[in-house]
Amino acid sequence: MDSLNHGSFVWLEAVCGERNIARRYTIALSRDLFGASIVEFAWGRIGSRGQGRAVSFASEDEASRFARQLLRRRASAPKRIGVPYREVVA
Template sequence: MEHAFPSRLIHLRALDPAHNIARDYSIWMSVDLFGDYVVETCWGRIGAQGQRQRRSFPDAPSARRHVKNILRKRRGSRKRIGVEYRLVAAAG
């Protein structure tokens, strides 16, 4: 059982007060008690409860690919919502 990464957090935010855009997006990566790699994403309007999705992966490369796909989509936010997501915090 390879533990390639401990718990990690990536926190992104998209803000444009002129267009009433205030979005949070967090990605949490960890290894559960059974050795599976877990990627949890939380998103929504800043200050609201938002939504949450948790996915489990058998190995670290699969989990990392999933996170890279998420970040690639967030990079395209300027075309979709008119404002870029910015990195607020990264830990781990």
């Protein structure tokens, strides 16, 4: 996903039955009631509750930069876990 802005939501999955890998990763950008930019991201095994975190930023640019960093890390998955993440389209 090239352009990340408020209201963006990305769902990624890395699945390989032979290696018993079934991971998911989500990233959502939004604003809170006070106008701060929020990046929420969650990860875990598909079918489990997993973990999540939210980070607040003063500007939309900072939030977008952080979200792009998260996506770049997921892009390196083939080297790290041997399976690429694929975007899931709802």
